[in-house]
Amino acid sequence: LAKTTQPISMDSYEGQEVNITCSHNNIATNDYITWYQQFPSQGPRFIIQGYKTKVTNEVASLFIPADRKSSTLSLPRVSLSDTAVYYCLVGNYTGGFKTIFGAGTRLFVKA
Amino acid sequence: SQTIHQWPATLVQPVGSPLSLECTVEGTSNPNLYWYRQAAGRGLQLLFYSVGIGQISSEVPQNLSASRPQDRQFILSSKKLLLSDSGFYLCAWSLTGYAFSGYTFGSGTRLTVV
Numbered sequence: 001l002a003k004t005t006q007p008i009s010m011d012s013y014e015g016q017e018v019n020i021t022c023s024h025n026n027i028a029t030n031d032y033i034t035w036y037q038q039f040p041s042q043g044p045r046f047i048i049q050g051y052k053t054k055v056t057n058e059v060a061s062l063f064i065p066a067d068r069k070s071s072t073l074s075l076p077r078v079s080l081s082d083t084a085v086y087y088c089l090v091g092n093y094t095g096g097f098k099t100i101f102g103a104g105t106r107l108f109v110k111a
Numbered sequence: 112s113q114t115i116h117q118w119p120a121t122l123v124q125p126v127g128s129p130l131s132l133e134c135t136v137e138g139t140s141n142p143n144l145y146w147y148r149q150a151a152g153r154g155l156q157l158l159f160y161s162v163g164i165g166q167i168s169s170e171v172p173q174n175l176s177a178s179r180p181q182d183r184q185f186i187l188s189s190k191k192l193l194l195s196d197s198g199f200y201l202c203a204w205s206l207t208g209y210a211f212s213g214y215t216f217g218s219g220t221r222l223t224v225v
Binding site: 042043044101102 | 153154156157199203213214216219221
């Protein structure tokens with residue numbers, strides 16, 4: 001299973017764009033990259049998933065370079081409510097999908 | 112639509128007491144089911160996962176066990192709780208298939224062993 005490395009914490013201000021990068025040097029050919037958001041005392045919530053290049057939804061964008069050894073979650077114009085822990089996961093279906101959750105990145109958005 | 116139910120939301124148990132946490136999924140068939148534990152301020156640790164009824168894989172040796180008596184029911188148990196079993200327990204499900212569709216998590220159970 002590919003291990004991921006993310007910054008422990010990041011600070012930002014309301015209205016700014018936030019980019020959180022995740023390293024996954026040992027990503028396998030059939031691995032997907034998925035990002036989750038977790039608020040205190042809640043389960044993580046799916047944000048976005050990608051395999052290569054760029055994926056965009058109504059919440060975020062995910063940038064994946066050609067070598068797929070890293071990925072960047074981009075949150076446009078963050079608000080106070082985006083303060084949370086963000087997890088990068090890498091994995092695939094292997095007869096019972098399982099992935100490794102790292103410690104995640106704690107994002108603090110300030111007014 | 113699919114929903115996942117997990118209960119209880121909070122639980123305080125004495126050391127040495129038994130534990131039973133239940134998770135059920137609605138709106139899907141034959142899901143992959145998972146139990147995770149999260150210590151305070153830490154990431155999620157996969158405890159068990161199941162690809163079908165009666166099929167349980169354990170990721171971490173411990174005094175916990177899991178069972179899947181029905182397709183959409185997943186139970187986490189312990190015969191005797193330890194202080195180190197305290198944490199935030201999360202149940203999750205994902206679709207089966209060759210494309211990973213992501214996990215959907217329950218609301219979690221905050222377990223405090225005293």
